[in-house]
Amino acid sequence: MTTTDANDPVRKVLVLNGPNLGRLGKRQPEIYGHTTYADLVGLCEQWGRDLGLDVEVRQTNHEGVLLDWLNQAADDATPVVLNAAAWTHYSLAVYDACAQLTAPLVELHISNPRERPEEFRHTSYVTPHAQHEVVGQGVDGYRQALEHLAGTASD
Numbered sequence: 001m002t003t004t005d006a007n008d009p010v011r012k013v014l015v016l017n018g019p020n021l022g023r024l025g026k027r028q029p030e031i032y033g034h035t036t037y038a039d040l041v042g043l044c045e046q047w048g049r050d051l052g053l054d055v056e057v058r059q060t061n062h063e064g065v066l067l068d069w070l071n072q073a074a075d076d077a078t079p080v081v082l083n084a085a086a087w088t089h090y091s092l093a094v095y096d097a098c099a100q101l102t103a104p105l106v107e108l109h110i111s112n113p114r115e116r117p118e119e120f121r122h123t124s125y126v127t128p129h130a131q132h133e134v135v136g137q138g139v140d141g142y143r144q145a146l147e148h149l150a151g152t153a154s155d
Contacts (some may be wrong), residue, residue: 004026011052011053011054011079011147011150012053012054012055012056012076012078012079013048013053013054013055013056013078013079013080013081013146014055014056014058014069014073014078014079014081014083015044015056015057015058015080015081015083015142015146016058016059016066016069016070016073016080016081016082016083016084017037017056017057017058017059017060017063017083017085017090018022018059018060018061018064018066018083018084018085018086018087019060019063019086019087020061020085020086021037021083021085022037022059022061023037024037024039024040024139025037025039031111034135035138037059037125038143040057040139041057041146043139043142043143044057044143044146047142047143047146047147048146051146051147051150052150053146053149053150055146056093057083061095063087063093065109066084066087066094066097067093067094067097070082070094070097070098070100070101071097071100071130072094073101073103074097074100074101074102077102077103078103079103079104079105079106079138080103080104080105080106081103081106081108081145081146081149081151082098082105082106082107082108082126082130083107083108083109084107084112084126087125088107088109088113088124088126089113089121089123089125090123090124090125091125091141093126094095094126095125095126095129098125098126098128098129098130099128099129101129104131104132104148104149105129105130105131106124106130106131106132106133106134106145106148106149107124107130107132107133107134107135108111108134108135108141108142108145109134109135109136109141110136110137110138110139110141111135111136112135112136113135115136116119116134116150130147131148132148134148135149
């Protein structure tokens with residue numbers, strides 16, 4: 001496990017989640033698991049502390065809010081873990097917002113969209129801008145994404 005020296009500055013990372021992810025643990029647990037969204041937030045914050053990252057986890061069902069967060073991340077050069085959920089597959093606005101990010105972007109999906117039966121899930125408008133992808137690892141994928149950023153987000 002990677003940790004930082006006590007003298008190193010703590011690096012901020014945004015973990016951004018799109019529509020319906022606030023329903024984790026309730027929505028299709030056979031696909032997304034039984035971990036609740038509140039549990040996910042706590043896990044991400046703890047994993048971040050363990051890695052020397054200041055992790056802020058956010059979720060929205062409103063696309064414009066996600067775009068504002070991505071725009072601010074671009075302005076602040078903040079690394080992002082992004083689970084854009086359904087917007088992954090059709091939002092050109094999310095594509096454009098991801099294109100302007102200057103710090104690393106990790107695309108994350110709890111399931112593996114390419115293995116899902118719905119054809120529309122096989123397209124991602126986030127992937128072209130992502131430095132790294134984590135798919136199909138369940139909630140543990142968030143830990144893997146943060147570990148990736150901990151190894152790449154240093155100045």
